[in-house]
Amino acid sequence: MHVIYGGTFDPIHHGHLRLAIELCDRLEVERVSLVPCHIPPHRGDTGASAAQRLKLMELALQGEPRLSIDDRELRRAGASYTADTLRQLRQELGPDHPLVMVVGTDAFAGFDRWREWERIPELAHIVVVRRPGPALDPESTPARLLERRKVEGVGSLRSTPAGCILELDPPLLDISATGIRERIATGRSPRYLIPDSVWEEIRRQELYGACPDGNF
Numbered sequence: 001m002h003v004i005y006g007g008t009f010d011p012i013h014h015g016h017l018r019l020a021i022e023l024c025d026r027l028e029v030e031r032v033s034l035v036p037c038h039i040p041p042h043r044g045d046t047g048a049s050a051a052q053r054l055k056l057m058e059l060a061l062q063g064e065p066r067l068s069i070d071d072r073e074l075r076r077a078g079a080s081y082t083a084d085t086l087r088q089l090r091q092e093l094g095p096d097h098p099l100v101m102v103v104g105t106d107a108f109a110g111f112d113r114w115r116e117w118e119r120i121p122e123l124a125h126i127v128v129v130r131r132p133g134p135a136l137d138p139e140s141t142p143a144r145l146l147e148r149r150k151v152e153g154v155g156s157l158r159s160t161p162a163g164c165i166l167e168l169d170p171p172l173l174d175i176s177a178t179g180i181r182e183r184i185a186t187g188r189s190p191r192y193l194i195p196d197s198v199w200e201e202i203r204r205q206e207l208y209g210a211c212p213d214g215n216f
Contacts, residue, residue, distance in 0.1 A: 001098040001158055002089065003027055003127075004070065006035040006082065008177070009053055010046045011202065012060045013194045015175035017067070019129065022170040023102060024066045027127070027154055032102075033070040034061075037080035047181050048207050050074045059197040083116035086123040096161050099124040104131045112141035121149060121165075125157045130169045185209035 005020055012034075020032045036057060038050055046053065054071055061067045072088065073080040082101065089099055101124045103111070108128050111117055120126070128146065136143040149165040151157070156164050180190045185208055191199060203210045 001027065001029050001100060002093055003029050003032045003100040003102065004035050004085070004089070005032055005102040006037060006073075006080075006085070008040050008046055009034065009036045009057055010048055010177050011053065011180060011194060011198060011207070012057050013175050013177060013180055013190075013198075014192075015173040017060060017064075017195075018173050019170065020067050021064075023127070023168075026168055026170060027100065027157070031066055031068055033068050035070045035072070035085065036074055038073045038076060039079045052205060052207060056198045056201055059201055060195045062197065081115045083114070083119050083123070086120060090123050098157055098161050100127055100157055101125070102127045102129060104129050105136065106131050106133060108142050108146075109136055109140070110142070111145070121145070121163050124162050125160075126165045127157075128165060128167045129172075130167060131172065132174075181208045187211070 003023060005023060007016065009016060016034070020034060023032050024030070034057065036050070036053055040046070048056070054069070054074060057069050061069060073085060076084070086099065086101065093099060101120075103126060105128055108126075114120070126149075136146065146165050146167075149163060151164045151166050154166070157166060175193050180193055183190050183193075184202065194202075202208060203212050206212060
């Protein structure tokens with residue numbers, strides 16, 4: 001089973017990393033691939049460039065064999081669309097290999113606004129990670145899609161290549177990349193929110209308004 005976890009990772013932090021490890025355990029897979037997007041279609045520019053974000057991710061994942069980086073969206077021109085990535089992965093994996101994409105409930109609430117959203121369940125399973133906040137509107141298209149395709153266990157994901165939706169409720173660290181960027185920009189330390197190696201590189205490159213000699 002091939003599992004991908006996408007996002008801007010701007011910057012990558014311990015919340016991302018802890019969730020990825022939880023996914024390995026809950027989905028019983030040897031590896032989860034983190035897929036940084038090039039240009040997110042539903043938000044403004046990232047605080048760091050694609051190359052800078054990739055470098056930070058490489059530093060963060062050092063020594064963790066269960067997590068890997070799939071940089072295909074960074075190598076693709078233009079906005080990053082999930083359907084394009086899944087279509088490419090499906091071609092590589094073949095028609096019968098289980099493919100899983102991970103999304104939070106906040107993002108899934110707007111799933112019907114994604115490009116080619118109807119096609120996505122035909123290409124992959126969806127794991128919806130429950131996040132704090134309002135529940136899905138039961139009358140919404142995503143809620144009806146969840147009700148129609150929902151399964152109760154990982155076994156259903158393994159038995160078919162695509163088409164199922166599994167909800168997970170793992171413990172989450174309340175860390176946001178937006179909060180980290182704001183903290184750095186105002187001269188406050190983000191230590192213990194991000195790996196030390198990532199903070200060192202942010203300071204070295206003076207990303208997000210960081211000072212090279214700022215407090216560690």
